[in-house]
Amino acid sequence: MANGLHSVLRICATRKALRASVVFPAVAMTCVAVPVIAQAQQYSFSRVEIVGNERIEPATILSYARIARNTPVTAADLNAAYQRLTGSGLFESVSLTPRGNTLQITVQEYPTVNVINFEGNRIVKDAVLSKVIQTRSNRVFNPAEVEADAQRLVQAYADDGRMAARVTPKVIRRSGNRVDVAFEIKEGKVTSVERITFTGNRSFSDRRLRQVLATKQAGIFRTFVKNDTFNPNRVSVDRQKLIDFYRSRGYMDVDVRGVSSQMTRQRDAFYMTFNVVEGQKFHFNNVSTTSEIDGLDTSEYEKLARIRPGQTYSPQAIELAVTRMEQLGIKQGVQFLRVEPRVTQDQRTQAVNVDFALVRGPRVFVQRIDIEGNTATLDRVIRREFKTVEGDPYNPREVKNATDRVRALGFFKTVDVNTKQGSGPDQVVVDVNVEEQPTGSLGFGASYSKTDGVGFNASLDEKNFLGRGQYLGLSLGTTKDNNNSSFRFVEPRFLGRDVSFSFGAGYFTSSSATNQNFDTRRINLSPAFEFPVSERGRLQVRYKVGEDTLSNVSADSSQILKDEEATKGTQRYSGVGYTYSYDTSLEQIDPRFNWKFSLSQDFWGLGGDVTGGTTSAKIQGERKVFNEEVTLRASLEGGAVHATGGTTILQRYNGNQIRGFESYGIGPRDGSAPNNDALGGNYYWAGKVEAQFPIGLPEEYGITGGLFWDVGSVWGLDNTSGTSATVDDSMHIRSAVGVSIFWDSGIGPLRLNFSRAIKKEDYDRTQNFDLTLSTQF
Incomplete structure (x- = not known):
């Protein structure tokens, strides 16, 4: 190098120092001083000098440079050393300068x-x-x-x-x-979804399909509705929701070929278009069961298919049949039984043939179930949703069903369940990853009614109390004449079984409200157990204890009420009861139809002052018609109450089961009393039909309309003798029609009813408007 280098070989690379208020991305500036002599020149350094380092040790820098002392080094080697040093991410600038037998490495550390x-x-x-x-x-x-x-x-x-x-x-x-x-x-403005349209949909309207999607169109409440904001991650979810919707209605070849998302020129909204290929609607034809396991009788399994020829094709029907058959196999001790539904299509007749093949699955066991992400919820709350435990044969269908049950808890924002290889080829590990979400709510509200005036209420609900999966609810409410408070606790898996334990308590008082010229106080406690008795049926058994007090009956009231206050002013009761319910939504196959039946009875006499009982029953159904644009509902219910020695007004029915009339607005009434008191009845029945349909408003507003017709009666007294006239307690039929406005608001589903009584008695008291929380079945 002393033989006349025309210039000092210098390889340098300097990234501009980031000065005050310098905007990224930073621009890398690289300079290389190239010698005049050939690049093949070799060097040998007996010493390496490091300059500029403050926090990083020289040994660390040398380990990146990899320049050995007294070893021939080429320009390419120096360049490689530079690349390693800059690539380490430790230095803002690096330069390598040969100075005779010394290589000087100058660095500037990142701040x-x-x-x-x-x-x-x-x-x-x-x-x-x-x-x-x-x-x-x-x-x-x-x-x-x-x-x-x-x-x-x-x-x-x-x-x-x-x-x-x-x-x-x-x-x-x-x-x-x-x-x-x-x-x-x-931050900019929220980029909303201005319009959602569909192409290729012949069987269902755009309005109906928009109801399926998680994404909603922007409406007048766009400030409060988060689902109308455009989220690219939600597109795949919406696509799958459309596919599931069509398949559950028989369109097994449906496909969503593409989703177009176009931004407006103002960049404040998107237009979304889903390209749907519906295909044909299929129905079940031949359904059979075969066995590939020696000695296994298929007769019992075949009964569990429960699929009728001509029934609309539904993947849910097949899934439920497979689940029932595999559960039977577990009960019979058939190890590693798998039910494979082999589906064939006949495109000409749009028929589906299904053969449930009973086969022997691979000998794989569950080594363990790992649960992660549950920061608040206890492991056992998640684990109890798995019918499979460590050491059991691995059943992928049961793991899938358990995943659905964990999601249905409503405790988690996301639930991901995957399996991986265990310690051996015949072992699997089930990984459960969850993300918690809020499960409690605290609410305050106000209400107004013609009868009770202005009221205030507060409520506290926690669906996952202390992470144990338990429900805890407390509510307080007050109006001008009424006060109520209630407490409810539910343990959904008592002793780890599919048995629900609940405990409820209530305290209610009222004083001389309109159409009620007396004061009341009611206290009750009720522990109960509920458990399944079939796939769609459940049974609740309960114990009830409480105290009812009737007081301050007005001097102008009926003699019947005065006598009840005098003889039965305070009554304590104690008894047992049950409710049997049958609900098709527990195993829903056809999403267009649902019905429910319930029967309840309570028997008093286990101590206390009251001996007797009550019986009530109700059947209700719902059907979606006109391509599911219109929902029809109908119900029929009735009840009877009996008490030895006669009932009191606190035990009788007050007629609020029929819309269009006030509470205690119908039923037996003492016309001879100055107050014209309603007395309630020992019996009632009510029939209701209604329709809910769109009224032309954009569906994102969540407002639909409805029509209803109620008919029924309240009748029957133990004592029909008034002060100066006989009380008429006959079964007079009442009827009312009305118009409803349904609003899926931010505070819950509200319903406004505008009604008119078309059949009534002269003394009945009507109510033309009421606002309630909408409940559906």
Whole structure:
């Protein structure tokens, strides 16, 4: 090198130092001083000098450079050393300078991050944004990581529906080789879904299909509705929802070929179009069961298919049949039984033939079930939803069903269940990963009615009390004349079994409200157990104890009420009861139809002052027609009450089962009393029919209309003798028709009823309007 180098070989690369308020991305500037002599020149260094390092040890720098002393080194070797040093991510600039027998390595370390600030964010708080980025205070500054953090923030805003959000990272130099990192944020407006349309849908309207999607069109309440914001991650979910919707209605070849999402010119909204290929509607034809296991009789399994020829094809019907058959195999001790539904199609007749093949599955066992992500919920709450335990034969269908049961709990935002190889080829490990979500609610509200005036209420509900999967509810309410409070606790898996234990308590008082000229106080306690008795049937058994008090009956009231106050003013009761319910929604095959039946009886006389009982029954059904645009509902119910020595008005029916009339607005009434008191009845029946349908408003408003017709009666008294006239307690039929407005509001499903009585008695008291929480079955 002393023989006349025309210039000193210098390989340098300098990344511009990030000065105050320098905007990323930083531009890399590389300079290479090339010698005049040939690049094949070799060097040998007896000494390596390191300059500029403050925190990083020289040995670490040498380990990256890999330049050995007294060993021939070419320019290519020096360049490779430079690439390794810059690629380490530790240095802002690096230069390698040969000086005779010495190689000088000059480095400038990246600074340390001092403070991280977010500027311009109003909607999303700093604490939330801090969890998105990976840059941290008191760590080495990495410009590539800061740029990546800016993109992560943009993506976080996009997931929240703000596609126009912009994030600009800035770096501010401080003394002591420190920098402050600031993210300047322009959040932008929420990017909503302005319109959702469909192509290729012949059987169902756009309106009906939009109801299936998780994404909703933007409406007048777009400020409060998060589902109308555009979220790319939700598109695949919506696509699958459409496919499941069609298949459950017989369209087994349906496909959603594509989803087009176009942004408006203003970049504040999207237009979405789903391309649907419906295919043909299929129905079941031949259903058979065969066995490939020696000695296994198929007769019992065949009965469990429960699929009729001509029935609309439904994957759910096949899944339920397979589940029933495999559960029977477990009861019979048939190890590793698998039921394979072999489905064949006849495109000409749109018929589906299904052969349930009983086969022997692979000998694989569950080694263990690992549960992660449940920060609040106890492991056993999740584990009890798995009928499979460690050591049992592995059944993938049962694992899938258990996954659905865990999701149905409503405790988790996401539930992912996967299997992986265990310690041996015949072992699997089931991984359950969940993400918790809020399960409690605290509510305050106000109400108004013509009868009770202004009222206030508060409620506390927790569906996952202390992470044990238990329900705890408390409610308090007060109006001008009424006060009520109630408590309810439910353990859904008593002693780890499919048995629900509940405990309820209530305290209610009322004083001389309209159409009720007396005071009441009611206290009750009721523990109960509920368990399944069939796939669709459940039975609840309960014990009831309480006290009813009738007092301050007005002097102008009926003599019947005065006598009841005098002889039965305070009555304690104690008894047992049951409710049997049969609900097709517990095993729903046809989503267009659902019906439910319930029968309840209570028997008093286990102590207390009352001996007797009550019986009530109700059957109700729902059917979707006109391509599921219109929902028809009908119900028929009735009840009877009996008490030895006669009932009191607190035990009798008050007629609120029929719309269009006030509470105690129908039924036996003492016309001879100055107050014209309603007395209630020992018997009632009510029939209801109604229709719910769209009224032309955009479906994103959540407002639909309805028509209803109620008919029924309340009648029957133990004592029909008034003060000066006989009370008429005959079964006079009442009837009312009305119009309803259904509103799926942010505070829950509300229903406004506008009604008119078309058949009534002269003394009945009608009610033309009421506002209630809408309940469906």
